[in-house]
Amino acid sequence: MAERIKASEKFKRDRVPMKEQDPKERINNFNEVPYGYSFEEAIKEAQRCLQCKPAACVEGCPADVHVPEFIDKILDEDIEGAFKEIKLTNALPAICGRVCPQEEQCEGACVMNKKGKPIAIGRLERFVADLARDKGILDEPPAESSKASKRIAIVGSGPAGLACAADLAKLGYDVTIFEALHKPGGVLVYGIPEFRLPKAIVQYEVDQIKKMGVKIYTDYVIGYIKTVDELIESYDAVFLANGAGAPSFLRIPGENLNGVYSASEFLTRSNLMRAFDFPNYDTPLDVGKRVVVIGGGNVAMDAVRTAKRLGAEEAIIVYRRSRTEMPARAEEIEHAEAEGIQFELLTNPIKILGDENGKVKGLECVRMELGEPDESGRRRPVPIEGSNFVMDVDNVIVAIGQNANPIVARSATGVETNKWGYFVADEETGKTTHPKVWAGGDIVTGAATVILAVGAGKKAAKSIHETLSQK
Amino acid sequence: MAKILKKEQWSDTIFSMLVEAKDVAKAAKPGQFIILIPKEHGERVPLTIADSSVNEGWVQIVFQVVGKSTLELSRMNEGEELFSFVGPLGMPSEVEKFQGKVVMIGGGIGIAPIHPIAKKLKEMGNHVVSIIGAKTADLLIMEDKIREASTEVIVATDDGSKGKKGFVNAVLEELLATEADNVSKIWAIGPPIMMKVCAISAGKFNKPIIVSLNPIMVDGTGMCGACRVTVGGQTKFACVDGPEFDGALVDFDELMARQRQYKELEQKALELYKSKEGVA
Ligand SMILES: Cc1cc2nc3c(=O)[nH]c(=O)nc-3n(C[C@H](O)[C@H](O)[C@H](O)COP(=O)(O)OP(=O)(O)OC[C@H]3O[C@@H](n4cnc5c(N)ncnc54)[C@H](O)[C@@H]3O)c2cc1C
Ligand SMILES: Cc1cc2nc3c(=O)[nH]c(=O)nc-3n(C[C@H](O)[C@H](O)[C@H](O)COP(=O)(O)OP(=O)(O)OC[C@H]3O[C@@H](n4cnc5c(N)ncnc54)[C@H](O)[C@@H]3O)c2cc1C
Ligand code: SF4
Ligand code: FES
Numbered sequence: 001m002a003e004r005i006k007a008s009e010k011f012k013r014d015r016v017p018m019k020e021q022d023p024k025e026r027i028n029n030f031n032e033v034p035y036g037y038s039f040e041e042a043i044k045e046a047q048r049c050l051q052c053k054p055a056a057c058v059e060g061c062p063a064d065v066h067v068p069e070f071i072d073k074i075l076d077e078d079i080e081g082a083f084k085e086i087k088l089t090n091a092l093p094a095i096c097g098r099v100c101p102q103e104e105q106c107e108g109a110c111v112m113n114k115k116g117k118p119i120a121i122g123r124l125e126r127f128v129a130d131l132a133r134d135k136g137i138l139d140e141p142p143a144e145s146s147k148a149s150k151r152i153a154i155v156g157s158g159p160a161g162l163a164c165a166a167d168l169a170k171l172g173y174d175v176t177i178f179e180a181l182h183k184p185g186g187v188l189v190y191g192i193p194e195f196r197l198p199k200a201i202v203q204y205e206v207d208q209i210k211k212m213g214v215k216i217y218t219d220y221v222i223g224y225i226k227t228v229d230e231l232i233e234s235y236d237a238v239f240l241a242n243g244a245g246a247p248s249f250l251r252i253p254g255e256n257l258n259g260v261y262s263a264s265e266f267l268t269r270s271n272l273m274r275a276f277d278f279p280n281y282d283t284p285l286d287v288g289k290r291v292v293v294i295g296g297g298n299v300a301m302d303a304v305r306t307a308k309r310l311g312a313e314e315a316i317i318v319y320r321r322s323r324t325e326m327p328a329r330a331e332e333i334e335h336a337e338a339e340g341i342q343f344e345l346l347t348n349p350i351k352i353l354g355d356e357n358g359k360v361k362g363l364e365c366v367r368m369e370l371g372e373p374d375e376s377g378r379r380r381p382v383p384i385e386g387s388n389f390v391m392d393v394d395n396v397i398v399a400i401g402q403n404a405n406p407i408v409a410r411s412a413t414g415v416e417t418n419k420w421g422y423f424v425a426d427e428e429t430g431k432t433t434h435p436k437v438w439a440g441g442d443i444v445t446g447a448a449t450v451i452l453a454v455g456a457g458k459k460a461a462k463s464i465h466e467t468l469s470q471k
Numbered sequence: 472m473a474k475i476l477k478k479e480q481w482s483d484t485i486f487s488m489l490v491e492a493k494d495v496a497k498a499a500k501p502g503q504f505i506i507l508i509p510k511e512h513g514e515r516v517p518l519t520i521a522d523s524s525v526n527e528g529w530v531q532i533v534f535q536v537v538g539k540s541t542l543e544l545s546r547m548n549e550g551e552e553l554f555s556f557v558g559p560l561g562m563p564s565e566v567e568k569f570q571g572k573v574v575m576i577g578g579g580i581g582i583a584p585i586h587p588i589a590k591k592l593k594e595m596g597n598h599v600v601s602i603i604g605a606k607t608a609d610l611l612i613m614e615d616k617i618r619e620a621s622t623e624v625i626v627a628t629d630d631g632s633k634g635k636k637g638f639v640n641a642v643l644e645e646l647l648a649t650e651a652d653n654v655s656k657i658w659a660i661g662p663p664i665m666m667k668v669c670a671i672s673a674g675k676f677n678k679p680i681i682v683s684l685n686p687i688m689v690d691g692t693g694m695c696g697a698c699r700v701t702v703g704g705q706t707k708f709a710c711v712d713g714p715e716f717d718g719a720l721v722d723f724d725e726l727m728a729r730q731r732q733y734k735e736l737e738q739k740a741l742e743l744y745k746s747k748e749g750v751a
Contacts, residue, residue, distance in 0.1 A: 180692050180694075181690065182555035182557070218555075219556060219557035221558075224498060224503075224559050224560060225498045225559065245692075245694035247694070247696045249696065249706065255699075256725055256729065258728065264694055264696065268689055269689060273689070278736065279736075279739060279743050280512060281513075282514035282539060282740060283514040283515070283689075284514075284737065405692070405693045407692060407693060407711065
């Protein structure tokens with residue numbers, strides 16, 4: 001049992017920093033950047049929590065993680081208890097602890113913000129999950145249940161699909177996941193780089209879910225090999241969690257030149273296909289000396305930091321708004337800055353220039369200024385006339401967002417989509433317009449976050465269970 | 472994982488494999504392709520489905536060794552498992568009973584992908600004229616199967632070692648010169664340059680021509696955009712919007728430039744593999 005400290009002491013102390021790889025070193029490797037808390041560091045940070053009731057942080061968490069309770073169990077040195085407390089509402093804590101935008105969620109809501117020192121909830125969550133994994137602490141085993149005769153099909157093995165599968169398996173259902181790629185995990189394996197989320201952690205979570213009896217068919221593209229209609233016929237319920245994987249392009253001249261990538265392609269080649277280890281792995285990636293990444297979100301930060309690690313001398317973010325509007329997690333922007341990533345803010349690309357071989361050589365941009373706020377509440381960038389200039393570049397990576405891939409939807413009769421191709425589903429239950437079909441994650445909300453996808457998977461599992469139990 | 476059931480070598484560089492893939496065989500339609508990864512460290516290689524059997528649960532692929540991955544694949548044997556095998560992918564060919572004749576042009580390795588389309592068209596009662604061409608007689612593949620799947624077959628080789636001497640597009644022009652009015656539709660599959668000249672030839676007679684594009688791909692499901700091609704001034708993803716497109720509208724020069732994107736790296740990978748494996 002660790003000591004509980006007095007409130008006055010709590011206010012005096014600062015956030016316990018997390019040690020990380022030196023930026024000069026880490027730009028030469030793909031190893032994870034932060035090392036995670038030691039036991040002592042975790043205790044020290046946990047001691048600062050005020051144990052609020054009701055707790056603002058829980059309000060801020062899309063998954064309602066029982067924050068004060070799990071933090072208190074850390075102080076009890078009861079890691080198993082802490083882990084189970086988190087697992088009650090979050091299926092993937094080792095992953096969420098690393099990739100959630102905590103500053104906008106739990107930590108953003110934490111009352112200690114008034115002192116500018118929110119509790120490092122994400123780091124503590126990660127600490128608990130990592131230690132539980134090291135110690136082999138497992139979640140509840142699946143219930144020996146009569147429900148096993150009911151079969152559920154899940155399309156997609158990203159966080160939404162995995163979370164839904166885990167909950168349904170615990171309830172005793174016979175669950176099968178169909179995954180298009182050759183490895184399960186969705187964006188967690190093909191999008192988010194190793195230095196931010198080690199693939200071994202994702203693999204561990206997938207293995208746990210398999211151990212619960214969930215079957216995962218990889219290399220199985222629903223819409224081609226089987227339609228959703230066929231799944232509806234042979235399963236008792238279908239959960240669509242196929243993500244929003246189709247890349248958006250800028251639609252500016254020169255976008256099909258060699259050396260121009262969507263961030264999805266660039267990251268898939270590096271993460272899933274391991275192009276960073278070419279020619280030991282066969283997938284090539286063409287990275288020149290000056291690489292520009294267009295966009296300001298997590299995807300853009302991942303692409304630009306990957307480019308740097310793949311040998312770009314200069315890796316540059318071009319973003320049309322200012323730093324405050326950048327949607328990426330604060331930590332990713334800080335890490336990028338520490339790694340020497342350059343930022344051309346308030347800058348918009350208008351044309352990609354190529355050489356006689358069809359290879360990129362330049363990017364024409366225009367400077368922007370912020371005008372009136374738009375519908376999203378962010379100030380709208382407007383071009384400054386006559387400010388055009390050309391950057392010499394070897395690669396342009398487009399990271400301006402993803403949208404819905406129509407393959408699954410067009411094979412699903414009676415499951416309504418909206419005008420952007422996303423499934424229409426009830427926010428609380430994931431129910432679609434078809435009585436046997438549920439949907440959740442990015443394919444309902446558009447590109448969002450891991451924790452929202454996990455939440456959607458859990459809600460759908462609950463609703464599927466309720467619906468099937470009534471029969 | 473998918474097992475290689477049967478392997479045949481048809482020329483110095485051309486191989487055929489039957490791969491065990493029951494569900495793929497069941498779902499496969501003419502014009503579709505698969506993507507395989509030979510071994511764990513491998514890349515994703517798109518190959519057209521040349522034939523399939525629902526009863527026996529296999530899919531046939533026919534490929535030419537052009538680089539590291541196809542070389543490695545060609546050195547795998549019956550009984551071995553491919554690390555990954557996914558399909559069918561892409562939009563099926565739009566086959567129907569046409570009024571007039573249908574001309575199927577296969578160039579080199581492109582003869583394999585026209586086979587299932589011709590077969591289906593003939594089944595539907597079409598008069599199918601196949602024009603198959605290769606550099607020399609040795610490289611002319613699947614002649615028997617094409618004959619079975621066609622009403623008429625015209626063979627051409629660049630060096631005249633078999634059939635007519637010359638390129639397939641010359642044969643097409645000759646045919647169209649005499650009976651353009653009888654031809655409803657043309658398919659041409661082969662190297663981009665061959666499809667380009669066939670499209671020009673068809674254009675001279677104002678005949679619709681479908682081509683099957685083979686840009687470099689990664690996932691093959693519309694998630695990456697590696698396979699972007701310009702068709703009628705618009706960017707399309709060949710893997711999901713195609714691979715078949717209206718030949719008159721395709722920007723073949725861009726396609727060819729994009730196929731060269733990794734030339735140097737591919738060369739390096741091939742040499743490294745050859746020296747490691749001790750193959751010439
Ligand atoms: C580069 C990158 C970085 C990100 N960083 C963060 C971050 O730091 N923090 C954060 O919270 N969020 C981040 N996100 C967003 C987050 O990853 C997604 O919101 C989340 O993964 C969505 O989960 P999902 O399960 O809905 O879909 P996905 O993770 O996209 O999974 C969908 C799965 O379905 C499969 N699939 C698609 N079509 C088919 C089909 N036809 N048949 C079978 N399977 C199919 C796909 O292959 C995929 O495996 C990032 C996203 C990207 C791309
Ligand atoms: C939809 C589709 C269907 C195809 N069907 C067949 C088929 O039935 N039989 C067959 O032999 N080939 C087919 N191809 C081409 C085949 O995929 C490539 O030849 C193969 O990927 C080359 O890999 P490699 O490592 O051996 O050669 P590499 O060393 O990678 O490349 C050698 C050369 O081949 C070309 N190439 C490389 N990658 C690709 C690629 N993904 N697609 C096309 N060309 C490429 C390039 O011009 C390159 O310079 C198809 C391609 C596509 C996209
Ligand atoms: S709001 Fe902050 S201080 Fe209060 S319980 Fe949550 S984490 Fe602890
Ligand atoms: S190959 Fe990735 S979108 Fe076509």
